[in-house]
Amino acid sequence: MLRTGFRFRTDTRSTLAKMRAIILVMLLLALTPVLVAQQPSAAAKKESELRSLLEKSRTAKDDSLRLALNKQFFEELLMMLQTGNTFAHPFDSLNIGKIEAPDKSFRMFNWNIQQNNGKNIYYLIIKHSQSGHVTALNPVEAREVLSDTEIFRNGEWPGGLYYKIIQRKEAGLRGYTLLSWDGFSRRTSRKSIDFLEFDSEGMPVFGSPKFKTKEGIKNRVISEYSSEATFTQSYDRQKITLYNVRKSQRKVDDEVIVLDRLVPLNESLEGQRWAYVPAGNIYDAYVVFRNQWTFVEDISPRNPAVPGKPSSSRKKPEQGLIPSGKSKVGR
Numbered sequence: 458m459l460r461t462g463f464r465f466r467t468d469t470r471s472t473l474a475k476m477r478a479i480i481l482v483m484l485l486l487a488l489t490p491v492l493v494a495q496q497p498s499a500a501a502k503k504e505s506e507l508r509s510l511l512e513k514s515r516t517a518k519d520d521s522l523r524l525a526l527n528k529q530f531f532e533e534l535l536m537m538l539q540t541g542n543t544f545a546h547p548f549d550s551l552n553i554g555k556i557e558a559p560d561k562s563f564r565m566f567n568w569n570i571q572q573n574n575g576k577n578i579y580y581l582i583i584k585h586s587q588s589g590h591v592t593a594l595n596p597v598e599a600r601e602v603l604s605d606t607e608i609f610r611n612g613e614w615p616g617g618l619y620y621k622i623i624q625r626k627e628a629g630l631r632g633y634t635l636l637s638w639d640g641f642s643r644r645t646s647r648k649s650i651d652f653l654e655f656d657s658e659g660m661p662v663f664g665s666p667k668f669k670t671k672e673g674i675k676n677r678v679i680s681e682y683s684s685e686a687t688f689t690q691s692y693d694r695q696k697i698t699l700y701n702v703r704k705s706q707r708k709v710d711d712e713v714i715v716l717d718r719l720v721p722l723n724e725s726l727e728g729q730r731w732a733y734v735p736a737g738n739i740y741d742a743y744v745v746f747r748n749q750w751t752f753v754e755d756i757s758p759r760n761p762a763v764p765g766k767p768s769s770s771r772k773k774p775e776q777g778l779i780p781s782g783k784s785k786v787g788r
Contacts (some may be wrong), residue, residue, distance in 0.1 A: 500546055503537050508550045511568075520572050527570045531580055531593075534566065538584050538591045558633060559624040562586055567619050575643040579616040583661060590659050599641045603649070605675045608664040615639075615651060615663055615677070622653075623692055623714075629748025630667060636690055636714070641681070644731040648690040650678040650714060650743065650750070668743065669751040678743070678750075681730040682719050688735055689717045697744065697756055706746075714743040714750065715758050 507530060514526035534551075537543060544564065548555055553568035566582040581594045597616035609615060617639035624633055632654040639647040652665040664676035682688045697709040717735035726732035740758050743750040 500537075500541070500543065503533075504546075504548060504550055507534055507537070508552075511551060511553070514570060523570060523572075524578075527580075531582075531596075535582060535591065535593050538566070538582060542589075544584055544586050544589070554618055554620065556619060556622055558622050565619055565622070569618060569640070571640075577640050579618065579639075581614060581619075585659065588659065592659070592661060594661070599639055603639070603647065603679055605677050605679050606664075608662065608676060610656070610660065610662045612660075613663075614661065615649065617647070617649060621692055623712075625745060627745055627748050630745065630750075632665065632667075634667075634714075634750070635663075636692065640684070642684070644684055645681050646684045646688070647679055647681045648688055649680070650690070652677065667750055669746075669749045671752055680716060680719060682733045682735075683731055686734040688719070689715065689740070691715050693758065695742070695756065695758055697742070697753065699744075699746075699753070702746075709744055709746075711745065713745075713753075713756075715756065716741050716743075718755075 510526055510530040510533065514523050514530055517523040517526060548566075553566060555564065555566055557564045563583055563585045566584070567580065569577040569579050571577050577599045579597045579599070583592045583594070584590070592612075594614050595612045597614060600616060603615055615637075617637035619635050619637045621636035622633050623636070625631075632652055635649075635651045635653055637649045637651065639649065641647050650668065651663055652667045654662045654665060656662055666674045666676055668675045668678050670678060680688065680690065692712055692714055694710070694712045695715065697713070699707050699709060718739040718741055719733045720736045721727050721729065722732045722734060740756050742753045742756045742758075744753050745751070
């Protein structure tokens with residue numbers, strides 16, 4: 458009997474130990490997803506390091522230290538983009554420009570570093586979604602003169618911060634129209650409309666004769682104005698009636714690039730761009746017409762109609778294309 462009781466207790470203890478082991482394994486299995494979720498990914502860790510570098514570069518008081526830290530940030534961001542599947546990684550914590558083409562074919566990573574003299578240096582990295590190819594363009598200090606006829610290639614670019622990529626379906630505009638801002642100096646800022654294409658090797662080419670202006674065909678459109686002013690350059694749907702074209706082409710209901718009309722503070726300051734400010738409630742636009750961005754004067758931009766709110770009965774003014782004819786409203 459004693460032997461039987463001894464064997465019973467031994468079996469019981471063995472069974473309890475096994476049950477405890479099974480329960481422990483089950484608990485570990487249940488907690489594993491939580492523990493894994495709590496561990497930051499390699500991409501998240503790297504992004505945190507990049508954010509720290511960027512913040513240090515922007516708060517450094519010395520130009521040389523600021524640029525050295527930013528160079529490290531640039532190189533490490535480039536390395537991260539070149540390794541692994543990082544195209545879709547949001548980089549939410551990085552306070553830089555991150556814009557994606559409408560067709561999701563590429564992303565732009567774009568930022569600036571301001572020097573103590575007020576000049577900006579601009580940086581740009583482009584990553585393609587399909588090939589994974591990454592292009593690091595040469596850093597650019599805000600250019601003293603930005604040409605509206607030059608074409609930039611081989612790693613060169615105009616510089617600035619891109620805030621909108623526009624993609625049109627028209628054959629003549631296959632490529633990407635870019636809207637950008639450039640804090641040129643303490644006295645003046647610039648906004649540009651540019652055109653981006655990629656060559657056979659996937660390298661970016663900036664500038665193309667897609668813009669019909671008052672002065673003729675240009676490779677880009679540049680608006681320079683007082684840094685104290687707020688200048689509008691946006692992409693919105695508008696209804697416009699053109700008057701110097703055939704009847705079938707007069708009605709435009711499309712997305713257009715809307716710009717403030719810039720004027721000098723007084724006539725004696727004509728040509729002094731630091732003195733140019735928006736005229737106020739006077740807008741011009743670039744409309745897609747015959748496969749080009751074509752300048753139109755004096756549009757009346759309107760926000761999309763609010764449901765339930767009666768629309769205005771005021772007749773929409775007719776607009777003239779430039780330079781194919783003179784506008785009815787003078788400058």
